[in-house]
Amino acid sequence: MIVGHQKPIEEIKKMVKPYNKLLILGCGTCVKTCFAGGEDETAALASALRMAFKMDGVAMEINEQTVERQCENEFIQEAAKKIGENDAVLSLACGAGVQAMAKRFPKAPIYPGLNTTFMGIQESHGVFTEECLGCGNCGLGIFGAICPITRCSKKLLNGPCGGSQNGICEVDPSIECGWQQIIDRLKALGQLDNLRTYIPPKNWKTSHSGGPRKLVREDHII
Amino acid sequence: MENTTKAKITLFHCINAFTEKKSLSTDRVDVKIIKMPCSGMVTEVFLLKAFEAGADAVSIFVCPEGACRYTEGNIRAGKRMAKTRSVLDEIGVGGKRLTMHQVKPAEGANAEQIIAGILEELKALGPNPAA
Ligand code: SF4
Ligand code: SF4
Numbered sequence: 001m002i003v004g005h006q007k008p009i010e011e012i013k014k015m016v017k018p019y020n021k022l023l024i025l026g027c028g029t030c031v032k033t034c035f036a037g038g039e040d041e042t043a044a045l046a047s048a049l050r051m052a053f054k055m056d057g058v059a060m061e062i063n064e065q066t067v068e069r070q071c072e073n074e075f076i077q078e079a080a081k082k083i084g085e086n087d088a089v090l091s092l093a094c095g096a097g098v099q100a101m102a103k104r105f106p107k108a109p110i111y112p113g114l115n116t117t118f119m120g121i122q123e124s125h126g127v128f129t130e131e132c133l134g135c136g137n138c139g140l141g142i143f144g145a146i147c148p149i150t151r152c153s154k155k156l157l158n159g160p161c162g163g164s165q166n167g168i169c170e171v172d173p174s175i176e177c178g179w180q181q182i183i184d185r186l187k188a189l190g191q192l193d194n195l196r197t198y199i200p201p202k203n204w205k206t207s208h209s210g211g212p213r214k215l216v217r218e219d220h221i222i
Numbered sequence: 223m224e225n226t227t228k229a230k231i232t233l234f235h236c237i238n239a240f241t242e243k244k245s246l247s248t249d250r251v252d253v254k255i256i257k258m259p260c261s262g263m264v265t266e267v268f269l270l271k272a273f274e275a276g277a278d279a280v281s282i283f284v285c286p287e288g289a290c291r292y293t294e295g296n297i298r299a300g301k302r303m304a305k306t307r308s309v310l311d312e313i314g315v316g317g318k319r320l321t322m323h324q325v326k327p328a329e330g331a332n333a334e335q336i337i338a339g340i341l342e343e344l345k346a347l348g349p350n351p352a353a
Contacts, residue, residue, distance in 0.1 A: 008312070040265060043267040048270055055352050
């Protein structure tokens with residue numbers, strides 16, 4: 001899932017202030033799961049903004065809608081009517097959702113209500129962790145399905161640095177050492193020998209470092 | 223808050239914590255009561271909407287620690303309150319207007335004291351600036 005969190009209300013107010021009618025558009029998939037942009041968060045932000053603008057003496061009509069996914073056309077279309085009725089849209093989707101909206105509605109000003117943070121999982125209720133950087137050439141098979149590119153602060157591919165202590169990364173005591181986890185898991189799987197394989201420097205061309213990526217599936221294009 | 227204006231308080235309560243036998247409204251205060259099967263059902267949006275609807279103060283009555291029928295509803299309510307307080311501070315309504323109180327089912331009289339305490343606080347806070 002894509003993980004994000006809401007921007008400070010002051011920042012949001014600055015972006016949307018020029019408009020008289022604002023649609024806050026929630027997204028009911030990833031950002032709902034991380035409590036940032038689902039129906040509840042959309043309603044809460046709308047309520048907070050209404051109060052904030054009222055106190056500032058700014059007359060603004062604030063409307064709400066949440067679609068299942070802002071990154072897919074068929075769901076985006078459900079918002080078309082309300083987008084037409086408002087002056088601007090504050091999207092509570094991830095950055096991809098915000099841009100999908102902008103592509104489909106070229107005349108509507110669309111603003112981001114969230115800071116999109118990472119691709120990850122819900123580790124436990126209310127705790128989200130980053131798990132994949134989308135490098136475009138997945139090596140999880142060797143590393144016991146724990147990603148050293150994402151979970152090791154230095155993206156090391158051939159074992160830990162000298163700073164790993166008691167399972168904690170030297171970069172920050174709040175970070176668990178990714179390599180400690182890889183070794184523990186490979187041991188448990190009886191696959192520690194995987195680490196005898198030398199991993200050459202990674203070719204980052206397949207990652208975003210090679211420029212914006214695009215996937216074309218000819219078999220699905222008519 | 224001036225005595226001439228009637229204060230508005232919205233009270234969310236768990237039905238296991240408190241049963242109102244009579245109205246808590248008086249000539250000084252209108253108390254709007256919202257019953258919930260468990261205080262853990264209270265959410266940020268309910269609390270904010272109560273302020274948006276004009277409440278000068280909002281309070282949540284929960285069961286005492288360790289006494290929640292659903293184990294952790296009162297703990298959840300506390301977390302939601304803290305989050306909502308930060309939003310109220312952020313927008314300038316003031317987080318202090320939102321409070322949580324532990325009550326026992328037998329403490330009906332206590333509810334009147336809590337309301338009186340909130341009214342005292344409101345004297346300093348004044349009316350809801352977003353009402
Ligand atoms: S190796 Fe690449 S694709 Fe695989 S999890 Fe790590 S970043 Fe993601
Ligand atoms: S301590 Fe572990 S996670 Fe941190 S940089 Fe070194 S190997 Fe990577």
